[in-house]
Amino acid sequence: MALIEIRNLTKSFGNLKAVDDISLDIEPGEFITLLGPSGSGKTTVLRMIAGFEDPDAGLIKLNGVDITHLPPFDRDVNTVFQDYALFPHMSVQENVEYGLRTRKVPKAERAKQAIAAIASVKLEETVNRLPHQLSGGQRQRIALARALVLRPRVLLLDEPLGALDRQLREEMQVELKKIQRDAGITFVFVTHDQEEAMRMSDRIVVFNSGRIEQVGTPEQVYEEPRTNFVAGFLGTANIFTADMASKLLGTSSTVSIRPERIRLQALGTKIEKSETSIVGTIHEAAFVGANTIYIIETEFGMKLTVRKTNTELLGQDDSFVAGDQVMAVWRNSHVAQIPV
Amino acid sequence: MSTKSIYKGSRPISSFLLRKPKVRLISLLSLPMTWIVGVYIVSLFLLLITAFWNVDPFTSRVRPGFTLENFILIFTVPAYIATSIRTLFIALSVTAICVLLAVPLGIYMAKIANPRLRNFLAVAITLPLWAGYLVKIIAMRLVFTEEGFFNWFMAPFGIRGPGFSIPIVILTLTYLWFPYMALPVYTAIRQIPPNLFDASSDMGAKGFTTVYRVVIPLIVPAIIAGSVFTFSLSLGDYLAARFTGGATQMIGSIIAANINLNPPVAAAYSMIPIAFVVIYLMVARRTGSLERM
Numbered sequence: 001m002a003l004i005e006i007r008n009l010t011k012s013f014g015n016l017k018a019v020d021d022i023s024l025d026i027e028p029g030e031f032i033t034l035l036g037p038s039g040s041g042k043t044t045v046l047r048m049i050a051g052f053e054d055p056d057a058g059l060i061k062l063n064g065v066d067i068t069h070l071p072p073f074d075r076d077v078n079t080v081f082q083d084y085a086l087f088p089h090m091s092v093q094e095n096v097e098y099g100l101r102t103r104k105v106p107k108a109e110r111a112k113q114a115i116a117a118i119a120s121v122k123l124e125e126t127v128n129r130l131p132h133q134l135s136g137g138q139r140q141r142i143a144l145a146r147a148l149v150l151r152p153r154v155l156l157l158d159e160p161l162g163a164l165d166r167q168l169r170e171e172m173q174v175e176l177k178k179i180q181r182d183a184g185i186t187f188v189f190v191t192h193d194q195e196e197a198m199r200m201s202d203r204i205v206v207f208n209s210g211r212i213e214q215v216g217t218p219e220q221v222y223e224e225p226r227t228n229f230v231a232g233f234l235g236t237a238n239i240f241t242a243d244m245a246s247k248l249l250g251t252s253s254t255v256s257i258r259p260e261r262i263r264l265q266a267l268g269t270k271i272e273k274s275e276t277s278i279v280g281t282i283h284e285a286a287f288v289g290a291n292t293i294y295i296i297e298t299e300f301g302m303k304l305t306v307r308k309t310n311t312e313l314l315g316q317d318d319s320f321v322a323g324d325q326v327m328a329v330w331r332n333s334h335v336a337q338i339p340v
Numbered sequence: 341m342s343t344k345s346i347y348k349g350s351r352p353i354s355s356f357l358l359r360k361p362k363v364r365l366i367s368l369l370s371l372p373m374t375w376i377v378g379v380y381i382v383s384l385f386l387l388l389i390t391a392f393w394n395v396d397p398f399t400s401r402v403r404p405g406f407t408l409e410n411f412i413l414i415f416t417v418p419a420y421i422a423t424s425i426r427t428l429f430i431a432l433s434v435t436a437i438c439v440l441l442a443v444p445l446g447i448y449m450a451k452i453a454n455p456r457l458r459n460f461l462a463v464a465i466t467l468p469l470w471a472g473y474l475v476k477i478i479a480m481r482l483v484f485t486e487e488g489f490f491n492w493f494m495a496p497f498g499i500r501g502p503g504f505s506i507p508i509v510i511l512t513l514t515y516l517w518f519p520y521m522a523l524p525v526y527t528a529i530r531q532i533p534p535n536l537f538d539a540s541s542d543m544g545a546k547g548f549t550t551v552y553r554v555v556i557p558l559i560v561p562a563i564i565a566g567s568v569f570t571f572s573l574s575l576g577d578y579l580a581a582r583f584t585g586g587a588t589q590m591i592g593s594i595i596a597a598n599i600n601l602n603p604p605v606a607a608a609y610s611m612i613p614i615a616f617v618v619i620y621l622m623v624a625r626r627t628g629s630l631e632r633m
Contacts, residue, residue, distance in 0.1 A: 051542075071546075072541040073541045073542075078542055079539070082535075083533070083535060085533065085536055085538065085539035087554060089558055098553070099543030102543060102544040146543070147543075
C-alpha cells in the first residue's frame with residue numbers, strides 16, 4: 001500500500017487554480033521530487049500534505065488514514081522550510097527540542113535526542129548559538145535536524161537548498177540523499193532545479209500549471225518524456241512538432257532528440273543504416289568549457305541544438321565553425337516519441 | 341577630468357561637506373543637541389535643584405538653599421506614600437490591561453483578519469489619537485457619571501457602575517494610551533515571518549503554545565516599547581484622576597496642587613515617577629529582553 005495517497009486534489013487561490021485535480025501515490029521509503037517551474041503548484045501540494053493549506057476538493061491519505069483536513073500538529077509529517085524558519089529567539093538546541101517539548105518528552109530525554117540529532121548533521125559545537133550566528137548552510141542543517149529528531153513517517157522539503165551557493169548545495173544534495181537512505185524516511189522534495197531532482201530522486205513528478213505532466217524515474221522522464229513540456233523542462237530537447245517531423249524526417253508524430261545524442265559530420269560522409277541525418281548550416285558555435293554547443297539551422301526554419309563533448313583540445317579535432325554546412329546525425333533508437 | 345570640475349562647480353556645499361566630516365557632524369547635530377541639552381536636560385536639572393530648596397513660611401516665597409526636608413516629607417507622610425503606591429498600581433494596571441488587549445488584537449489583525457478588516461481596525465485604533473486628550477477624558481466622565489450612559493444602559497440588567505473611582509481612572513487611562521501599546525505590538529506581530537507559525541504547528545504546537553513560545557518572546561521588545569508609554573504617561577497623569585476618579589489622588593494631582601503653594605515639594609514629588617520609570621527600565625534590562633531587540 002502506498003504511504004501517501006493523493007486523490008483528485010484541487011486548490012484555488014482566488015481565480016487561480018494552483019492545483020488542478022492531482023492524484024499521486026507515494027511509496028514508503030522513497031525519495032520523490034515534485035519538480036516544476038515556479039507557480040506550477042508543487043509547493044501548494046507539499047503545503048497541503050503538511051496541512052498548511054486546506055484543499056478545496058480531493059483526498060490525502062497517510063498510511064491509509066484520511067488526513068485531508070487535519071491540522072498540521074495532528075499529522076505524522078514534518079517540514080523543512082525554504083528559508084529554514086528557525087525560531088530566532090531560541091538557541092540551536094532549543095530549536096531542535098521544540099517539537100519534542102510540544103510532545104511532552106521529559107527534559108533530559110529531549111536534550112539527549114536533540115544533541116544526537118545536531119551531532120548527526122555535524123554541528124555539535126553550535127548548540128548554544130542563536131540562528132543568526134550560523135551560516136546559511138549551518139541553518140539548513142539545523143532545520144533538517146529539527147525535523148528529523150521527531151522521526152516523522154514523511155519529511156517534506158520545500159526547496160531547502162535554494163538559498164545555498166552552488167558548491168554547498170551539491171554537498172548537501174549528497175548528504176540529504178545519504179540521510180534519507182540511512183533513516184529510511186520517505187522524502188517529498190520540492191525543487192525547480194531539474195539537475196537537483198535527477199541527482200537525488202527515486203522518482204520525479206513533473207508539474208506544470210497545477211497539473212502533473214509525468215511521473216517516473218529520472219531516466220524515464222529524461223529519456224521518455226510524455227509531453228513537450230517534460231522534454232523541454234528536463235535538460236534541453238530538440239522537439240520536432242508533428243508538422244516538422246513529417247517534412248524533415250518523414251514521420252508523423254512529435255519527436256524529441258537530445259543535443260548530446262546528435263553528432264556533426266562533414267557533408268557527403270557515410271552514416272549507418274540505423275541512423276538519420278539532416279543537412280544544415282552552423283548558425284553559432286559556442287565553447288562552454290566541457291562542451292561546445294552548436295546551433296544548426298536546417299530547412300523550414302527548424303533549429304537544432306547539438307552538444308559536443310570537448311574530448312580534444314580546441315582546434316585539434318575536426319571541429320566545425322559558424323557558417324559550415326554539416327550533416328546532423330543521430331541513431332534512430334535515440335529519438336523519443338512524444339505521445340501528446 | 342571635465343566631469344569632475346562640473347560637479348565641483350555646481351555643488352560647492354556638498355563637496356565641502358564631503359571633505360569635512362566634522363563640519364558635517366556639527367551641522368547635523370547642532371539643532372537637536374541645543375534642544376535636548378538646552379531645553380530638556382537643563383529644565384530637568386533645575387527641577388532637581390528646586391527639590392532641595394524650601395519655602396519661607398512667612399512670605400511663602402521660594403528660598404534657594406539645601407534641604408532634604410521635601411524628600412523626608414514625601415517618604416514619611418502616609419498620604420504621600422499611599423499616593424505613590426496607588427499611582428504605581430494604577431500605571432501597572434493600565435499597562436497590564438493594554439498588553440492583555442493588544443496581543444490578541446494584534447494576532448487577530450496580523451494573522452487572521454482579511455486586508456480590509458485589518459485596515460479598518462488599524463484606523464479604528466489610531467483614530468482616537470486625533471481626538472483631544474481632554475475630550476476623551478470628558479467623554480469617559482459623561483459615560484460613567486451618575487446619570488450617564490453606562491448606568492442608563494445597564495439599568496435593565498440591574499447593574500450600576502462603580503461611580504468615579506480607581507477602576508474608572510484605570511479604564512480612562514487605558515482608553516487614552518491603548519494605541520501606544522496596540523500599534524507597536526501589531527507591527528511586531530506582522531513582522532514575524534509566516535513560516536514560523538507554520539513551523540511551530542508543524543512540530544505539534546497548537547495555537548496557544550505558539551503564542552506563548554514563539555509570538556510573545558518575539559514581541560517582548562514591542563511590548564516594552566509600548567509599556568514605556570502606557571506606564572510613564574499613566575504615572576504622570578492627573579486629569580484622568582481629577583475628572584473620572586472622584587476622590588482618587590495620583591502623584592500628578594498632588595504636584596498640581598502644590599505647584600503654586602510649595603514648588604520645592606512639587607519638584608521633589610515629581611522625582612518619584614521619574615524614579616519609577618528608571619527602575620522599570622532597569623528591571624526590563626535585567627530580564628535580558630532588551631538585548632534581543
